[in-house]
Amino acid sequence: MAEYSRNSPVVVIGLGRFGTSLALELVARGTEVLAIDNRPKVVQSLAGSLTHVVTADSTDMEALTQLGVPDFFLAVVAIGGDLEASILTASLLVELEISNIWAKAVSRQHARILEQLGVHHVVQPEHDMGERVAHLVTGRMLDYIEVDENFALVKTRPPKDLVGIPLGECRLRSKYGVTVVAVKSQGEEFTYATADTVLMYGDVIVVSGTIEKVERFAELN
Structure with a gap:
């Protein structure tokens, strides 16, 4: 071996x-x-x-x-x-x-x-790709990756309720059950999100959480 x-x-x-x-x-x-x-x-x-x-x-x-x-x-x-x-x-x-x-x-x-x-x-390449595309077609997601049986990463736009407010004040976990792990502003590269990060219209964010909760969060757009 x-x-x-x-x-x-x-x-x-x-x-x-x-x-x-x-x-x-x-x-x-x-x-x-x-x-x-x-x-x-x-x-x-x-x-x-x-x-x-x-x-x-x-x-x-x-x-x-x-x-x-x-x-x-x-x-x-x-x-x-x-x-x-x-x-x-x-x-x-x-x-x-x-x-x-x-x-x-x-x-x-x-x-x-x-x-x-x-x-x-x-x-299961065909099944996994079909599932991914189904999420993208029917939702407001820019990308979707299931990393475990009930945990996913979603690329989406920030809902208007989060724009202009530091993430540390948004109570994302208690309110939505998700975590913003990265953010990409227009013309820039992705960076790690922190409690001081302020999201703006046009930003792209990567959110993690259970499948049900990230789907629900993405639909807030």
Whole structure:
């Protein structure tokens, strides 16, 4: 089992849109990547962009071993279309005792199975993006990021009741149950919000709190 370092290489298994985008982004950030897919044409198309990209069956323990996958600390199962292959691959990585396994899930049931297998981090890109866009479309938010099951960060405009008053005098937590963590004035960069920060019309703020409370706060605009 490999040990973690800041420059630990990553094995990405499955080169669909998600896996390919992830592998290319990791390489662009200077991370060494071993990319694996069972489709020769896909592997060939990425040979010029990814240094280590191979055709292999990730549901075959011998194939993974020959490729040196047990030596990796980080592995990502990016297989989406073939649930059986996704689950079998994840189970083999768990068996190999890879320390940090990420996997893409295409449904809640798929996610539960991966979690039960022992996958450390399960992501649902389509679901998460759909949920994020739904918040943006139906609300007055400029951006929305759910960071836990019931906690979110929202980028929005300050409601008129807060304009011109130092945040320390607004009693945000007791009144709205939220915290303004950062503010961006027109033509400037984001800075940390303090008790002395005075919000103005046109400012953009980042607010944290439970999902229900940040949604309600954003609707005050």
